[in-house]
Amino acid sequence: MSAEPKLSPASLANLPTHVAIIMDGNGRWAKQRGLPRVEGHRNGVESVRTMVRACGEVGIKYLTLYAFSVENWNRPKDEVDTLMKYLARFLKNEIGELNRNNVRLEAIGQIWRLPESVQQQLEKTKAALSKNNGLTLVLALSYGGRTELVEATRAIAAKVKAGHLDPAEINERVIAEHLYTRNSPDPDLLIRTSGEMRVSNFLLWQISYAELVVTPTLWPDFRKPQLFEALEEYARRHRRFGAV
Numbered sequence: 061m062s063a064e065p066k067l068s069p070a071s072l073a074n075l076p077t078h079v080a081i082i083m084d085g086n087g088r089w090a091k092q093r094g095l096p097r098v099e100g101h102r103n104g105v106e107s108v109r110t111m112v113r114a115c116g117e118v119g120i121k122y123l124t125l126y127a128f129s130v131e132n133w134n135r136p137k138d139e140v141d142t143l144m145k146y147l148a149r150f151l152k153n154e155i156g157e158l159n160r161n162n163v164r165l166e167a168i169g170q171i172w173r174l175p176e177s178v179q180q181q182l183e184k185t186k187a188a189l190s191k192n193n194g195l196t197l198v199l200a201l202s203y204g205g206r207t208e209l210v211e212a213t214r215a216i217a218a219k220v221k222a223g224h225l226d227p228a229e230i231n232e233r234v235i236a237e238h239l240y241t242r243n244s245p246d247p248d249l250l251i252r253t254s255g256e257m258r259v260s261n262f263l264l265w266q267i268s269y270a271e272l273v274v275t276p277t278l279w280p281d282f283r284k285p286q287l288f289e290a291l292e293e294y295a296r297r298h299r300r301f302g303a304v
Contacts, residue, residue, distance in 0.1 A: 085278030
């Protein structure tokens with residue numbers, strides 16, 4: 061039996077406040093095993109559960125998971141329907157687990173595009189967890205970074221047109237206040253699983269100065285040791301934010 065992974069004291073003293081994860085590789089994981097793609101998604105749920113527990117245990121404040129992108133709507137209908145079913149089941153069945161771990165839930169993206177039953181369950185789950193004050197789990201659902209920036213631009217333009225905002229007053233703070241993520245700090249660490257070297261339209265504004273860690277591990281195999289390895293790598297970095 062392998063020993064429980066532990067973070068070094070240096071890493072515990074230099075934890076990111078906000079970790080964001082691009083959960084990639086479910087389909088390849090299933091294909092390697094001769095299974096339908098949906099089996100990769102089903103097994104990926106356990107990785108989600110593990111990440112939420114582990115981040116809460118070590119004291120990370122925000123965890124954002126790229127669960128479903130706007131581009132994912134273009135996948136085969138059967139796969140999308142199954143993903144929505146898994147999402148609704150997760151939101152309902154995990155309430156007890158998330159409450160025990162003092163987790164609060166938020167969601168970002170074009171939530172209105174989700175099936176009505178999923179939207180209703182999302183609101184119920186958020187309400188059930190609203191009094192918790194530990195880890196904030198943010199699910200990016202029907203999310204796209206470019207779409208987010210377009211919607212923010214439209215909202216700002218509407219305020220200018222109505223005379224509520226002077227164009228000269230538009231700055232980074234104003235833009236950030238009109239993004240889906242206005243209630244969360246920017247990510248300090250972005251993890252991408254499966255070895256792909258791209259950000260896939262995820263949090264394009266917010267990851268300007270995030271540290272990036274790409275792991276070859278496919279998402280259904282991503283567990284506590286892989287998370288801690290990424291956190292150790294983050295702790296070794298010197299974040300300069302453009303300075304010397």
